[in-house]
Amino acid sequence: MSKKNKKPVIAIQSLTCCEGCQVSIFDLGERFLEFLTKVDIGDFRLIESLPDVEEYDIAIIEGTAITKEQKKRLKETRKKSKFLIAIGACACLGGVQELKNYRNKKEIIRGVYPNIRGIDNPDIKSVKEMVKVDLEIPGCPINKEEFFRIINETLDKNQVPKIPQKPVCEECPRKNNNCLLLLGKPCLGPISLAGCGAPCPSNEFFCDGCRGPRENINLDAMKRALKIKCRMEDKEIEMLLERFGKRNEMYKKIKRK
Amino acid sequence: MKIRIDHIAKIEGHASFTADIAKGDMKSARIKIEEGARLFEGIMQNRKDEEIPELGSRICGVCPVVHSLTGFKSIESAYNISVPEPAKTLRKLMMMGQLINSHSLHLFFFSLSDFFGFKSDLELINEYPKKTNDAVKIRDVGNRIVEIIGGRTVHPLTPAIGGMRKKPEKQKLEKLLKDCKNTLPKVIKLSEFFNQLKYPEFTRKTMHASLTSQDEYAIYEGNIKIDNKTFKPEEFITHVKEFQSYDKVAKRTKFNEETYLTGALSRINNNKEKLNKEAKKLLSKSNIETPCHNPFYNILAQAIELIHCFEESIKLLEKAIKEEENIRREPMGRTGKGIGAIEAPRGTLFYECSIEDGITKKVNIITPTAQNMANLEGDLEDFEEMHNFDKLSKKERQDKIKMLIRAYDPCVTCSVH
Numbered sequence: 001m002s003k004k005n006k007k008p009v010i011a012i013q014s015l016t017c018c019e020g021c022q023v024s025i026f027d028l029g030e031r032f033l034e035f036l037t038k039v040d041i042g043d044f045r046l047i048e049s050l051p052d053v054e055e056y057d058i059a060i061i062e063g064t065a066i067t068k069e070q071k072k073r074l075k076e077t078r079k080k081s082k083f084l085i086a087i088g089a090c091a092c093l094g095g096v097q098e099l100k101n102y103r104n105k106k107e108i109i110r111g112v113y114p115n116i117r118g119i120d121n122p123d124i125k126s127v128k129e130m131v132k133v134d135l136e137i138p139g140c141p142i143n144k145e146e147f148f149r150i151i152n153e154t155l156d157k158n159q160v161p162k163i164p165q166k167p168v169c170e171e172c173p174r175k176n177n178n179c180l181l182l183l184g185k186p187c188l189g190p191i192s193l194a195g196c197g198a199p200c201p202s203n204e205f206f207c208d209g210c211r212g213p214r215e216n217i218n219l220d221a222m223k224r225a226l227k228i229k230c231r232m233e234d235k236e237i238e239m240l241l242e243r244f245g246k247r248n249e250m251y252k253k254i255k256r257k
Numbered sequence: 258m259k260i261r262i263d264h265i266a267k268i269e270g271h272a273s274f275t276a277d278i279a280k281g282d283m284k285s286a287r288i289k290i291e292e293g294a295r296l297f298e299g300i301m302q303n304r305k306d307e308e309i310p311e312l313g314s315r316i317c318g319v320c321p322v323v324h325s326l327t328g329f330k331s332i333e334s335a336y337n338i339s340v341p342e343p344a345k346t347l348r349k350l351m352m353m354g355q356l357i358n359s360h361s362l363h364l365f366f367f368s369l370s371d372f373f374g375f376k377s378d379l380e381l382i383n384e385y386p387k388k389t390n391d392a393v394k395i396r397d398v399g400n401r402i403v404e405i406i407g408g409r410t411v412h413p414l415t416p417a418i419g420g421m422r423k424k425p426e427k428q429k430l431e432k433l434l435k436d437c438k439n440t441l442p443k444v445i446k447l448s449e450f451f452n453q454l455k456y457p458e459f460t461r462k463t464m465h466a467s468l469t470s471q472d473e474y475a476i477y478e479g480n481i482k483i484d485n486k487t488f489k490p491e492e493f494i495t496h497v498k499e500f501q502s503y504d505k506v507a508k509r510t511k512f513n514e515e516t517y518l519t520g521a522l523s524r525i526n527n528n529k530e531k532l533n534k535e536a537k538k539l540l541s542k543s544n545i546e547t548p549c550h551n552p553f554y555n556i557l558a559q560a561i562e563l564i565h566c567f568e569e570s571i572k573l574l575e576k577a578i579k580e581e582e583n584i585r586r587e588p589m590g591r592t593g594k595g596i597g598a599i600e601a602p603r604g605t606l607f608y609e610c611s612i613e614d615g616i617t618k619k620v621n622i623i624t625p626t627a628q629n630m631a632n633l634e635g636d637l638e639d640f641e642e643m644h645n646f647d648k649l650s651k652k653e654r655q656d657k658i659k660m661l662i663r664a665y666d667p668c669v670t671c672s673v674h
Contacts, residue, residue, distance in 0.1 A: 016293035016295060016670075017670070018315050018316060019269060019270065019317070019670055020319075020321060020412060021318065023319055024410070027400055027410055030390070033389065033393065041379070045267070047266075047267065047377065047379070048376060065293075066294065066295075067291065067292075096295070096312050096315045097295035097296070097297075099300040100299065103300075105296075107299075108299030108300065108302075109299065111302065112294070112298050113294070113501060115501050118505050119506055120293055121296075140315065140412060141318065141412060199414065203408030203409070203423055204414075204415070204422040205422065208311075
């Protein structure tokens with residue numbers, strides 16, 4: 001995509017996280033192996049150890065930078081990359097590890113480690129809070145089909161596409177699911193960004209908003225529905241909105257009247 | 258001389274290795290973990306009980322199924338409820354899918370290149386296109402088992418306190434059964450290929466820990482067998498001491514002050530009589546003589562288990578197809594203390610929890626890699642005793658060290674949780 005007759009260089013890098021998004025990419029199986037023949041791998045530690053290359057056409061980042069080394073590496077990668085794409089709830093929202101930001105993180109680390117000296121315990125930040133991000137593909141884990149479509153489109157058009165700002169509620173009925181909220185069960189479908197294909201409600205699990213909020217949400221209406229329809233207490237609602245570190249994202253995306 | 262290996266590739270997570278070698282002695286061999294602390298045990302506190310497994314599965318994207326199920330088992334043990342048999346069958350199936358996808362990833366894509374000196378899997382793929390294709394197909398069956406029963410391959414959705422939320426339609430189970438049967442010959446062939454590889458000669462005596470059961474090759478449930486003694490999980494854990502090592506973020510464990518090994522090789526050492534027919538056949542053809550103390554054979558042990566898991570999936574699917582829909586039991590109360598233990602791909606995973614009125618008060622998670630890390634470092638310190646090690650160049654030594662680290666199949670993200 002960049003220079004003629006040259007394969008695009010792709011890096012897939014992982015910061016602190018479960019690496020489930022990288023596993024999801026690998027789960028593409030034969031399609032992923034075929035994809036590997038069309039690109040040059042600049043960095044993908046899961047399958048090889050190669051010296052660093054100088055430029056990436058696309059850097060795909062999962063996880064959050066917690067240690068100083070990771071922060072440094074993320075900044076270096078940004079400098080080297082034409083497009084930087086953040087994937088997964090950790091890179092896009094902060095991930096489950098961000099839950100400590102909403103509590104006393106010093107108390108939490110003392111409960112886990114008897115000796116906390118030398119262990120980095122910063123507030124968790126999403127990738128876009130540290131470097132410029134060209135596109136976020138959210139989810140815990142990512143939807144590998146959406147990911148694959150987007151990466152191929154980026155390579156073909158030499159620009160990153162946009163993810164349509166629709167709620168999960170638009171995808172859910174197409175899977176013949178009953179509306180959980182109408183049944184009085186909690187669900188964050190109305191405010192959460194679609195693109196996952198609603199696997200959770202299809203498996204009798206509520207949408208816990210792992211893809212984060214879409215643009216222009218009505219957070220008050222969501223809270224009212226959880227309170228009245230689902231009889232949830234305020235504290236429970238806040239805990240649900242915290243999951244995957246999305247609470248701070250919510251308030252940025254409320255529709256202004 | 259110092260040996261230093263930065264950023265070991267082809268393991269799950271980030272780690273490096275250092276050792277000071279004085280006169281060929283691998284003193285102070287250390288694995289340095291390079292992951293940030295996510296403080297899972299801390300963030301689970303004061304949240305809802307079911308969030309233990311829901312958050313816990315996010316510890317590891319390679320083995321999310323076992324984190325989820327062990328979390329649920331600990332809660333069920335705290336509430337003193339047993340899940341209905343048909344739900345247990347489904348969970349056991351999910352575990353088979355978990356072992357198949359994790360083992361095939363590690364065997365083929367992480368470890369195999371070491372035997373041929375390939376720097377990258379791309380070389381391996383070019384050299385063995387047919388085998389790569391088989392490995393991908395085998396792994397895909399494991400993924401589909403998890404996806405169809407668990408709702409999604411990474412971070413499963415259907416397990417719930419007291420059982421399962423949903424049972425897949427019969428047709429889907431029948432299709433899976435057919436896939437497992439059709440794939441089994443491929444699995445046997447690929448595993449036999451692993452039996453033909455040349456494994457480095459290195460032994461160090463250690464204790465082998467795993468679940469054990471009278472009824473089956475223990476994965477989902479059982480007591481702990483170590484050093485030919487058997488303990489209930491709650492007893493075993495009282496002998497296990499977690500300690501922080503020099504790199505702080507990943508804890509290590511010892512059993513009565515000694516290092517021990519957990520994982521495929523330990524399971525085969527402890528429970529080989531319970532393996533299924535074809536798996537047993539390959540074991541008897543192999544060079545593994547139990548108790549086997551060569552950690553490199555953990556790779557072959559996984560290959561043998563891969564066959565076992567396909568045979569077991571066939572049995573379990575036949576059972577699941579016949580079983581009724583009763584898959585969930587509600588707890589009577591939501592207060593108590595419990596422990597759950599399941600054999601993860603890399604060894605026994607423990608979740609201990611204490612819950613009051615449905616709110617988590619305390620969680621302790623002991624991962625297989627935390628248990629294996631001290632044993633691996635012990636092996637590395639003794640590594641110069643490996644046949645002809647002193648004759649190797651620095652580069653060859655580094656390669657052997659990396660190969661041993663990968664043979665353990667460490668899950669670094671699990672070790673720092």
